Amino acid sequence: MLVSSLSDAELSKFSKVPVLRSVISFIISSIKTPPFFAACKLMAEGIGYAAEGDVSAAAGSVILNALCGCATLSEIFTMDFESEAFVMSHMAEVNIGMARQDQPIRIVAKDFSWASKAAMSPLTPAVSLQPGTATLLSIVSRGDGTFRYVAIEGQIDNFKHLGKIDSPVFKFKPNCPLAECLKRYSMVGGTHHQSLTYGKRAKEIAALGRLMGIEAIIL
Numbered sequence: 001m002l003v004s005s006l007s008d009a010e011l012s013k014f015s016k017v018p019v020l021r022s023v024i025s026f027i028i029s030s031i032k033t034p035p036f037f038a039a040c041k042l043m044a045e046g047i048g049y050a051a052e053g054d055v056s057a058a059a060g061s062v063i064l065n066a067l068c069g070c071a072t073l074s075e076i077f078t079m080d081f082e083s084e085a086f087v088m089s090h091m092a093e094v095n096i097g098m099a100r101q102d103q104p105i106r107i108v109a110k111d112f113s114w115a116s117k118a119a120m121s122p123l124t125p126a127v128s129l130q131p132g133t134a135t136l137l138s139i140v141s142r143g144d145g146t147f148r149y150v151a152i153e154g155q156i157d158n159f160k161h162l163g164k165i166d167s168p169v170f171k172f173k174p175n176c177p178l179a180e181c182l183k184r185y186s187m188v189g190g191t192h193h194q195s196l197t198y199g200k201r202a203k204e205i206a207a208l209g210r211l212m213g214i215e216a217i218i219l
Contacts, residue, residue, distance in 0.1 A: 033120040036092035037107070040125055044097030049073055050193055051093055056139040056147075060195030064137060067204050068197040072098050072129070074136075075193050077169070079182065085157055085173040088196070092124040094168035098198070099127040103160065110166045128161040129170040135201035136172060140189040149209050149216040150190050151202045152181060172196070176219060184219050 039049050046065050050057030050073050057073060064071035072095035074088045092110055099105050109121040134156045140148040157171035174181040202218045209216030 034092070034122040036110075037123040037125065039093045040096045043072055043093070043095035046070070049093065050195075051090060052193075054191075054193045056141055056191060057193035057195055060137045060139045063139075063205075063208065064135075064195050064197040064201070067208065068135075068199060068201055070095065070098060071195050071197045073193060074170075074172075074196050079178060080171060081178060083157065083171065083173065084178045085159075085171040086178070087169065088172050089165075089167050089169040090193075091167055092122055094125060094127065094129070096125050096127065098129050099125065100130050100160070103127070106161070108166045124166055125168055126161055126163070126166055127168050128159055129156050129168075130198075131156050131158040132198055133200055134172060134196055134198050135205070136174075137195045137197070137201075137205060138185075138191045138193075139195075140191055142189070147214050148189065149205050149214055150185065150188055150219065151205045151216065152185070152219045153200050153202050156198075174219065181219055188217050188219075 043049050043061070046069075048058050048062035048065055048071065050061060061071040061073060073090060073093055075090045076086045077089040078087045079085075080087050096105055106126045107123050108126045110124040111121070132155070134154060136152040136154070138150040140150060142148055152174050154172055154174040157173050159171040161169060176184075206216040206218060208214075
């Protein structure tokens with residue numbers, strides 16, 4: 001799963017190490033396509049997941065599954081300042097159990113450069129998430145070896161998927177102004193990937209932080 005999520009540049013870097021080169025070559029020759037859709041189904045079954053070897057984001061999914069019953073990997077892809085929302089997406093992975101209920105789950109063969117090394121293009125659910133109250137969790141790995149929870153409560157907007165995009169995409173509107181939220185998120189070390197669940201869960205995350213001796217910041 002890790003190798004299937006690496007970019008061409010990352011594969012090239014790792015392949016310079018002789019042992020890793022042999023391992024990567026074996027895996028690439030052994031699989032027909034990156035197992036992105038399998039990850040989507042596993043997330044819907046309650047399995048914690050994160051792409052690109054992101055252990056902190058995977059841990060966030062495990063935590064939210066345990067606390068709240070569902071979780072999905074996502075990423076702040078860009079910002080929509082007009083609607084005061086983050087545009088959330090990832091290249092192919094999302095918890096399909098959290099998809100909008102008023103639209104069918106559309107599966108597409110993704111135009112993905114890594115697939116040139118495999119026999120088939122990876123399958124991707126081109127969906128948006130069901131609107132509702134939600135909480136975003138980032139687990140920050142600090143320079144001194146400790147961790148920090150960063151939680152943002154807000155709303156998943158009533159945003160239907162844009163048909164021409166071959167990735168999952170949705171909008172998350174934080175409860176605080178977008179520009180302020182983004183600045184504060186950056187200042188406390190908010191991460192590249194996040195985990196997301198439904199409901200107002202900041203209190204539970206803060207309580208878990210106290211029990212585990214981990215700082216929790218609620219934006």
